[in-house]
Amino acid sequence: MQRLGPYFFILPAVAIMATGLLYPVIQAFYLSFFDWKIGTDLEDAPWVGFRHFIRMATDADVLESITVTLRFGFWTITIEMLLGVALALLLEKPIRGASLFRTVFILPLMISPVVVGLIWRYLFDARIGWINYYLGYLGIEPQVWLGDADLAFFAIVFTDIWQWTPFIFIIVIAGLQALPSEVLEASKIDGANWWQHILFVKLPMIRSILVIALLLRLIDVFRALEVMYILTGGGPGRATELLSLHIYNRAFDTQQLGYASAISVLLILIVFSLSFAILVIGNPMKDKADV
Amino acid sequence: MSGVRLSGVTKDFGTVSVIPSLDLDISEGEFVVIVGPSGCGKSTTLRMIAGLEPVTSGSIFIAGKDVTWAPPKQRDIAMVFQSYALYPHMNVAGNMSFALRLARTPREEVRSRVQRAAEMLELTDYLDRRPRDLSGGQRQRVAMGRAIVRDAYCFLFDEPLSNLDAKLRSAMRTELAILHKKLDRTMIYVTHDQIEAMTMADRIVIMDRGIVQQIGSPRDVYNAPVNRFVAGFIGSPAMNFLDGEIIGGDTPAVAGDGFNLKLSGRQAEAARSHRNHRVTIGLRPEHFNVSGAGGTEASVFAPIELEVQVAEYIGSSQFIAARIRDVPITASIEVGPDSAPLKSGEYQFDTSRIYLFDRESGEAIARP
Numbered sequence: 132m133q134r135l136g137p138y139f140f141i142l143p144a145v146a147i148m149a150t151g152l153l154y155p156v157i158q159a160f161y162l163s164f165f166d167w168k169i170g171t172d173l174e175d176a177p178w179v180g181f182r183h184f185i186r187m188a189t190d191a192d193v194l195e196s197i198t199v200t201l202r203f204g205f206w207t208i209t210i211e212m213l214l215g216v217a218l219a220l221l222l223e224k225p226i227r228g229a230s231l232f233r234t235v236f237i238l239p240l241m242i243s244p245v246v247v248g249l250i251w252r253y254l255f256d257a258r259i260g261w262i263n264y265y266l267g268y269l270g271i272e273p274q275v276w277l278g279d280a281d282l283a284f285f286a287i288v289f290t291d292i293w294q295w296t297p298f299i300f301i302i303v304i305a306g307l308q309a310l311p312s313e314v315l316e317a318s319k320i321d322g323a324n325w326w327q328h329i330l331f332v333k334l335p336m337i338r339s340i341l342v343i344a345l346l347l348r349l350i351d352v353f354r355a356l357e358v359m360y361i362l363t364g365g366g367p368g369r370a371t372e373l374l375s376l377h378i379y380n381r382a383f384d385t386q387q388l389g390y391a392s393a394i395s396v397l398l399i400l401i402v403f404s405l406s407f408a409i410l411v412i413g414n415p416m417k418d419k420a421d422v
Numbered sequence: 423m424s425g426v427r428l429s430g431v432t433k434d435f436g437t438v439s440v441i442p443s444l445d446l447d448i449s450e451g452e453f454v455v456i457v458g459p460s461g462c463g464k465s466t467t468l469r470m471i472a473g474l475e476p477v478t479s480g481s482i483f484i485a486g487k488d489v490t491w492a493p494p495k496q497r498d499i500a501m502v503f504q505s506y507a508l509y510p511h512m513n514v515a516g517n518m519s520f521a522l523r524l525a526r527t528p529r530e531e532v533r534s535r536v537q538r539a540a541e542m543l544e545l546t547d548y549l550d551r552r553p554r555d556l557s558g559g560q561r562q563r564v565a566m567g568r569a570i571v572r573d574a575y576c577f578l579f580d581e582p583l584s585n586l587d588a589k590l591r592s593a594m595r596t597e598l599a600i601l602h603k604k605l606d607r608t609m610i611y612v613t614h615d616q617i618e619a620m621t622m623a624d625r626i627v628i629m630d631r632g633i634v635q636q637i638g639s640p641r642d643v644y645n646a647p648v649n650r651f652v653a654g655f656i657g658s659p660a661m662n663f664l665d666g667e668i669i670g671g672d673t674p675a676v677a678g679d680g681f682n683l684k685l686s687g688r689q690a691e692a693a694r695s696h697r698n699h700r701v702t703i704g705l706r707p708e709h710f711n712v713s714g715a716g717g718t719e720a721s722v723f724a725p726i727e728l729e730v731q732v733a734e735y736i737g738s739s740q741f742i743a744a745r746i747r748d749v750p751i752t753a754s755i756e757v758g759p760d761s762a763p764l765k766s767g768e769y770q771f772d773t774s775r776i777y778l779f780d781r782e783s784g785e786a787i788a789r790p
Binding site for chain 2: 311313314316317318319320321322323324327331332335336338
């Protein structure tokens, strides 16, 4: 009984995790072995074995959406990290108005992605959008933001930066505020100037936090769906079709649920490896041994 | 004009005045310990010297230069913090050489200076380790090393030993004293531990509530405290205080509830000019004894009744926690290692070692 006791107590949590999280994953994996369409019985769906996975490996469309995702991830995460860290360093000091600005600044983070998509769809609208309207004052011709491949890609990158920079900002500012003040003072005594202080002391000391923020954003990039779905639907062409949106389009536009499931399995593997990397690389306890 | 000088320095935090006005003159090469209870402003004083805390008014001079508004790095100082404040992401060599690397010192010189400091502190085997892989004592040495490598004009220490265990602390005390001899630099050391102050300082600055109470050599502040606060703060175990009155005319005594001690020598002289004065009597624990033998030539013993509550055996002497009526008294009595626990009864006190303070102002009236 003594050995079973602990397991008994975590059983409810495990049961919920298993049904809520594990079941859909297993189901997706199971589905990927069938050629199934919506409206037909799963029992009648033909068994295709690993054929979906083999097809996926050479599918140019899948490859393209992965490329788009990585390109999207590169630009958004790079800019979000730079902006978020810079703003955190600027607003870390208790200057007048900093707390108000901090609150205003994290608002985008609290808006549902669907709403974000809608807001920016109107802002980017070629005919009635504010962006074209104000660009007009600067003498810039109205642009078809969401109809041009490069501009649409820029639009989704811009929207993502708008929504997610605050995320980096709050994580980094929390990390900065937890730094031991005596160590920071020691570096001033050692003669570090402003940027040496940041580059050689502050940033290295929050390294694990930066790694975690980066990987969390990377996972989010692979899961991003709603904003792109509403803003561009993946278009024009496939210019903004991220991996998860690609899966969605495969499943519900082209009715290839089995194949879409196979791509989902790939997505799960990618996200799983990234999550695992968080635990290994960025273990926050590693650097915290009482220094 | 050299050393470190504070002139009319004040410090307010908001509406609270932490340091009303501070003047301090520290000569070059001197080891000064600032000591006082927590909240007395000693750390704030050190941080103002370091440039980590701006002064509210007044001036600070280091090596004759007015550095009142200079940032820390322009003050030619090195500092050792209570928490060591090592850079967790750098190894020992990296921690020690950080300041030199920032100053773009040639690599060869950095290496030799780190090597020299590491040898001095017996850290040569640990240069590649990260702080988290070191023990408390080793981290402490690295923090010292980081300061030594700088070869700064003035070294500041903010309670650097308070996180160490008792044994290590006393070892580091000795090493610090040796270090001071070797480096021959001005050192300002802040602590709440009067033993650290007594053992290491050339001069002790005793602070209370932001005000310097006394500045003097360890011998001075122990033998000739200017007031009751200093007397109670310096000495371990702490001095006992009894309220009493000066009685008698030409053969004065001090008496109070449960005691009556005849005065002689200096104390008697002072008492004659303070007839019937209300005083606080200071008795150091180490000046009690059992037989009334020993002491110095000037010693005159007088009996005093103690009601012993606990006698702590510590080898050749015993610490006793006792009472005179309701007033708690500590005494440290040398009785040899084989004696039985001390009991209540008549003890002797060396009246040539009595301190007398004015009961209202706390100012010293007479001292040994």
